[in-house]
Ligand SMILES: Nc1ncnc2c1ncn2[C@@H]1O[C@H](COP(=O)(O)OP(=O)(O)O)[C@@H](O)[C@H]1O
């Protein structure tokens with residue numbers, strides 16, 4: 001058989017296998033959080049954009065929320081500003097928030113928009129400010145000092161928490177040809193601009209839309225058990241237990257806590273999966289066993 005004939009046969013077989021899953025997500029909202037660590041590789045970026053374009057072509061309503069932590073760090077270094085984190089969040093003064101907005105709502109946002117457009121779709125780059133979509137207020141975080149065991153209030157500057165999501169613009173876009181690509185920057189009612197952790201922002205947007213799925217692309221296959229094996233599915237109660245017994249640690253704790261909050265806010269299922277695997281979004285949604293860890297109520 002000629003190569004091209006063989007290829008079309010493989011494509012037809014794949015398509016027939018994927019078809020039932022494609023129907024499952026038709027007209028459903030799927031929010032995909034694309035993290036800064038998953039970016040940077042040209043081929044992976046193109047595969048990601050192709051997946052998002054294909055979702056739209058299959059009748060899904062995909063919404064991309066992106067991060068860009070490492071890219072903000074690199075720009076701050078260029079400007080001679082040191083990155084400082086407390087409790088996993090970037091301490092953000094006035095100068096830093098200006099750079100955060102420039103990098104997130106500017107260069108990274110437009111790069112993702114261009115990648116999706118190159119796949120023949122119409123992406124539109126936004127942040128919380130556009131269409132009064134998201135409002136934030138100053139984050140109220142505390143940490144327990146490990147030496148004294150005393151609770152301390154963290155002043156993170158212009159780090160925000162989402163307090164309001166207005167779906168008007170996103171509902172309009174869902175009925176259009178446009179794919180929203182959203183940077184986690186939002187205004188406060190106090191007139192300031194706030195820097196919001198991209199996972200938290202994605203969780204709030206997905207919750208307000210009662211999304212069918214929220215996908216978190218990270219750098220591990222999903223939630224791993226004590227022996228390093230991928231856990232395919234977790235209930236909220238099981239996820240709490242894995243945090244309590246130390247199986248889930250470090251950066252995975254706030255991620256899983258965000259998953260739980262999103263489910264409590266109305267998301268049907270949240271998946272943590274490896275963004276460093278090409279086409280992980282399609283593998284997750286359009287195959288029998290998915291690709292990552294599915295967390296459900
Ligand atoms: N049980 C676990 N399963 C998977 N990853 C875990 C687990 N516990 C801790 N981790 C760590 O969490 C990291 C993912 O969190 P983080 O680095 O904050 O993600 P991202 O930068 O993609 O938002 C993994 O790279 C891993 O080192």
Ligand SMILES: CC(=O)N[C@@H](CCC(=O)OP(=O)(O)O)C(=O)O
Nearest residue numbers: 035036067068069089090197198
């Ligand atoms: C408050 C806070 O920490 N905001 C993050 C926003 C970007 C982000 O979350 O990007 P990733 O998803 O790539 O980590 C930051 O400034 O790095």
